[in-house]
Amino acid sequence: MSEQDWEAWEGINVADLDDLSEIAQLRDQVIERRRSRAGKRRKVRDEYIRPIVDAEGILNRLAVDEGEVEERVFTEAITNQYESREAVKFAGVLLAIPLAIGFGVSRAIAQPLWSYAERLDPAAFAATDNQKVEGAHELHIEELRLRMQASLGQAPPLTDEQVYEHLHHTALHLNEEFKEANKRAMLNVVSDTTSGTVFFIMLWRQTVQRQILFRTIGRIFTGLSDTAKAFLIILITDILLGYHSEEGWTATLRLFSGHYGLEAEDEALKIFVATVPVFFDSLFKVWIFIGLNKQDPAAAVTLKQMDRH
Template identity: 30%
Template sequence: MRIKPNPKSQKPSFVPRSILQTLEKLKQALEPNAEHKVVEEFRASRQRTISSLRYLVILFIVPLLVNILFKTFIIQPWIDKYWSQEPSEIFLNSSQEERALTELKIFERKIKFEVLLEKAPELSSNIVEQRVKDQAIALSQKYKTESIDAVANVFADILSLLSFIILCVFGKQQLTTIQFFSADLIYGLSDSAKAFFIILATDIFVGYHSTYGWEIILENTFFIILATDIFVGYHSTYGWEIILENTSKHFGLPENKSLILLFIATVPVVMDTIFKYWIFRYVNRSFPSAVATYHNMNE
């Protein structure tokens, strides 16, 4: 059903609307209780700010505490008890097994290399075999603990998500206050500040600057990944690979390089398209001068 526009709202006026708004503000400022109204508005704004910040802290702290407490005292001990009944169960996936074999091979080669460099005494084959066996036992315990931790992370994160959803469902009034607080905060920023945060968001998540120049300058130093991620954002393949690989380890998922590269090749592009559409559709309508500043800063 189409809503007809109100003809009164479209009625032309002989006096410009900006002048009428200025006169209205002047009238409000000259009222006898204008100072009292300003103080009351300031107190209400301060109360909204305090309430918003308090609830934001609750939204962050409560799911975090649920995750830590349930994982430490309930989930992990229960999984550890169950896992101990299956001594043969060590690895959750083939990626863990490959990493363990790689570490074991490196350990064995390191022993032989130190002997060849005369940094260690000559060892018999039995001693070398025993050391490799001890290392294999240590690695099995390490990856068994990693597997238990990954399974516990799944259940703990689900509980954290549920606690967050419950807080959002039962705190609709507080969320509305946060929404108004965020709107006031955004509208209070200058056009340059709005453009700066837009550029910062696009560069961190969906930018496409090259990292090769930084690699050539730094020449394979330890800080290549750190510098490229700081100066050209997580849109680089290094940053996305670190995030996705750590996420896979966190949940005990197999590390699939092809899937990671496919994600990097598609998801940032989709994010960039959505972000540009958002700027064109909404930001350009609400903050046209900020969008103009954004384009000038980007050039």
């Protein structure tokens, strides 16, 4: 296994790690090797700094030359540093480019189209029935506010015609707000759809960068202590299906639906909260238990004990 991971090692002289020039040369060689292999690596990671978990790990620590082991550890550190830097760059690009393209498409293409459609049909983005009910509720509150101020002497008394005129202007203002909200919701659909499409295309095409990013995330997670891993896993699962998670899911779904101009029905919300979080929670726990049992049995035992309590 270690020979497969370090198959490009043969033929390289052991460097003197006390010589700064040789260290710099070794660093350049490692980075150039990573680039020439397009970031690809074998399955075994950090062979000489992982715990002794099997016979081959013990053999590697007993039978390998000390200088070669020291240089391999140094090389592995350089490789991890290089991959971490590349992962941060790719993550930044993966977030910035889709957002920029989605924003540009929605403002440069969709927004002029919406304005043109509104000129052709003034009712293209008319208020929905739920918005009309919300507007009627706000008008009722405004009318009560006017009458309360007049009753307290804080405003001059208004006739029914004056109250109607004021409410009429308020209704026109609310109607314009609802139309603008509907236009923004359509822009959000275009922007988010474009950004999501670009995101998945980049993630699908950039195979090497994707592998480096996932390896870096996995290395960060596996580098945590057993207690930290168990705490993080239980925290996530409790957020998905905890005592107060129903309110969190409901608020999130209402914000999500409002972002796209949709109306969240109470029955649909209840069915979603009763099924989807439970499925995610079970799937997440099974996936984590399987992964930890393969890679870190001690962490899996700690997680089971914490989850039981």
